[in-house]
Amino acid sequence: MSNEWEAGRLDSDLDDVAFDTLAVRAGQRRGPEAEHGEALYLTSSYVFRTAADAAACFAGDAPGNVYSRYMNPTVRTFEQRIAALEGAEQAVATASGMAAILATVMSLCSAGDHIVVSRSVFGATVTLFEKYFKRFGVEVDYVPLADLQGWRAACRANTRLFFVESPSNPLAELVDIRGLADVAHEQGALLAVDNCFCTPALQKPLELGADIIIHSATKYIDGQGRALGGVVAGRREHMQEIVGFLRTAGPTMSPFNAWVFLKGLETLRLRMQAHCTSAQALAEWLEQQPQVEHVYYAGLSSHPQHALARAQQSAFGAVVSFEVRGGREEAWRFIDATRLLSITANLGDAKSTITHPATTTHGRLTPDARAAAGIRDNLIRVAVGLEDVADIRADLQRGLDAV
Numbered sequence: 001m002s003n004e005w006e007a008g009r010l011d012s013d014l015d016d017v018a019f020d021t022l023a024v025r026a027g028q029r030r031g032p033e034a035e036h037g038e039a040l041y042l043t044s045s046y047v048f049r050t051a052a053d054a055a056a057c058f059a060g061d062a063p064g065n066v067y068s069r070y071m072n073p074t075v076r077t078f079e080q081r082i083a084a085l086e087g088a089e090q091a092v093a094t095a096s097g098m099a100a101i102l103a104t105v106m107s108l109c110s111a112g113d114h115i116v117v118s119r120s121v122f123g124a125t126v127t128l129f130e131k132y133f134k135r136f137g138v139e140v141d142y143v144p145l146a147d148l149q150g151w152r153a154a155c156r157a158n159t160r161l162f163f164v165e166s167p168s169n170p171l172a173e174l175v176d177i178r179g180l181a182d183v184a185h186e187q188g189a190l191l192a193v194d195n196c197f198c199t200p201a202l203q204k205p206l207e208l209g210a211d212i213i214i215h216s217a218t219k220y221i222d223g224q225g226r227a228l229g230g231v232v233a234g235r236r237e238h239m240q241e242i243v244g245f246l247r248t249a250g251p252t253m254s255p256f257n258a259w260v261f262l263k264g265l266e267t268l269r270l271r272m273q274a275h276c277t278s279a280q281a282l283a284e285w286l287e288q289q290p291q292v293e294h295v296y297y298a299g300l301s302s303h304p305q306h307a308l309a310r311a312q313q314s315a316f317g318a319v320v321s322f323e324v325r326g327g328r329e330e331a332w333r334f335i336d337a338t339r340l341l342s343i344t345a346n347l348g349d350a351k352s353t354i355t356h357p358a359t360t361t362h363g364r365l366t367p368d369a370r371a372a373a374g375i376r377d378n379l380i381r382v383a384v385g386l387e388d389v390a391d392i393r394a395d396l397q398r399g400l401d402a403v
């Protein structure tokens, strides 16, 4: 796709620069006004000089913007920046993380295809597969995330897609992405990775062999809890199918949200580094506390996949889950005793959040399904934000004192 903005000189200048430079600069084109920041093209449609120019643009014979469901310069800057950061040929932005998953499956799968999904994915993702895709004749099976033999055994002749989140939420389990990509490709399937918890600042699944990256930009890409969005990145052959679906069906990203996310990306690696440093310190401290039975964080040497986490991620993320002595009552007392942390199921924000998974994010599961997923009543999840770590620790201490 070319147009007058893409003819700018910045692309070639950015061939040899590091992640932080891409996060600030990639995809930016200086328009006719030579603006310093990212221009916000808050427009639904575009005008043409002549009827013939319009006809050529609509026919795809000449570069240019047609309509903001099709393309928007601000959204395109965001897409190109994500593609640069993930090392993807192309990226396409969506209205939300869920719209990114919807567009991927609608574009790449048909009735009669089979998808294998890791058991511990985001709740709405399971609903999308179970309630909606199944209704259109897509078959779905779930396997434990880390069990490569289980993935192989779940495959059938019609298996088209593997779908995972690594690390998982809330228990911080990982899969060997390179190993799983090999299993997928042996079976003629594609591997899609929801990279929301790591972002490209910590993990680049395409470099490990995955085919498609999915993000909820709502989380760390924004980083300040302002806007909903998503993105899919991968090889051009797949992206073109997904772009076609989005242009037709319409769950595309608003230019305003793209502008917010571009601002978020400028500080992505610095924020992730600060999130991870605090999360590591708190996980190590929690592990020492007598009221805490177990801490789930891949940065701890006690984590069974610590070595894998070191190999495929550059840091361990900011979600720390732990079990307190007791059950639901003790967990709720802990949560209610905090004064700083936000009691909410959201994450990826500058503000630290605290969640009781068994009665919120995983509350609709049957007790058996919850037990199978390893979500016990005494489990608490903290998504560590950017407040001073001593203040977060003091707040968690209030919780411990109440258990």
Ligand SMILES: *Cc1c(COP(=O)(O)O)cnc(C)c1O
Pocket (backbone or CB within 6 Å): 096, 097, 098, 099, 122, 124, 125, 165, 194, 196, 197, 215, 216, 217, 218, 219, 228, 229, 230
């Ligand atoms: C939040 C989230 C989603 C859904 O994203 P929305 O932007 O809320 O639609 C998908 N996957 C993961 C891992 C998430 O955390």
